[in-house]
Amino acid sequence: SSGINAEWPLRPGEEIDAVDNGINATEETPKYHITTTIGGRVRALNPAWNDAVQDADGQFHKAKKMVGEEFVARINGMVNIWLPALKLVKEAFDQRFEVDKTGEIMVLDNGGCPWKEHLYSLEEESDCKGQVKFVLYTDQNDMWRVQAVGVQGEGFTNRLSLLESWRGLRDDKLEEVSGIKGCTFVHASGFTGGNKTREGVLEMARVTLKEAASS
Numbered sequence: 381s382s383g384i385n386a387e388w389p390l391r392p393g394e395e396i397d398a399v400d401n402g403i404n405a406t407e408e409t410p411k412y413h414i415t416t417t418i419g420g421r422v423r424a425l426n427p428a429w430n431d432a433v434q435d436a437d438g439q440f441h442k443a444k445k446m447v448g449e450e451f452v453a454r455i456n457g458m459v460n461i462w463l464p465a466l467k468l469v470k471e472a473f474d475q476r477f478e479v480d481k482t483g484e485i486m487v488l489d490n491g492g493c494p495w496k497e498h499l500y501s502l503e504e505e506s507d508c509k510g511q512v513k514f515v516l517y518t519d520q521n522d523m524w525r526v527q528a529v530g531v532q533g534e535g536f537t538n539r540l541s542l543l544e545s546w547r548g549l550r551d552d553k554l555e556e557v558s559g560i561k562g563c564t565f566v567h568a569s570g571f572t573g574g575n576k577t578r579e580g581v582l583e584m585a586r587v588t589l590k591e592a593a594s595s
Contacts (some may be wrong), residue, residue: 464495473503484589486512487517488515528572530571548571563580
C-alpha cells in the first residue's frame with residue numbers, strides 16, 4: 381500500500397542483529413550512550429557476579445518473558461496503530477493544498493496518530509521530499525498545535541522552526557509579539573506552538589513560511 385515504510389517492522393530485529401554482530405549504530409563518536417535498549421535490559425537480568433545464588437535459569441525465563449511481551453507489543457502496534465494511521469496521514473497529505481496553496485502545511489484529524497515516518501514515505505513517493513514544513517492537529521486537551529516537521533534522520537533538527545521572536549513566549553505576550561489572536565505558547569526551540577483555534581495555528585504556520593520566504 382502507498383506510504384507504508386516497509387523498514388519499520390524490521391527495525392527491532394535489525395537492531396538486535398547488529399548488536400549481536402558487533403555493528404555500531406554510527407561511525408561517529410556518540411554524544412551519549414543509550415543503555416535501555418532491549419539488549420541492555422536483557423543484559424541487566426544476568427545474575428550479578430556477587431549474587432549469593434546464581435539463578436541463571438530463573439533470570440533467563442524473566443528475560444524471555446520480557447522479550448516476548450515486547451515482541452507482541454511491537455506486532456500489535458504495527459497492525460492496530462501504525463497501519464491504521466497511514467490512512468489518516470495519506471488523506472491529510474492529499475488535502476494539503478486545500479489547507480494552504482504552498483502545500484507546506486498539513487492538517488491531521490487525529491494528532492495522536494504516528495505521522496512522521498508515513499509523511500516521509502508519502503513525500504518520497506510523490507517526489508516532493510521536504511515539502512511539508514508544519515503539521516497542525518489538536519492535542520489531548522483539545523488545544524490546536526502547530527508542529528515543525530523534523531529533518532529525516534537528523535534528530536532534533538527542523539525543516540523550518542517557528543519564528544525566533546516567538547520562542548519561549550506565552551499567552552498575552554505571544555499574542556502581542558506575533559499579532560495573532562489566541563496564541564498560547566511557542567516552545568523555546570521553536571519546534572511546536574499552540575493556539576486556541578485552527579485558524580490561529582494556521583496563521584502561525586503561514587506567517588513563519590512568509591518570513592522564511594522573504595529572508
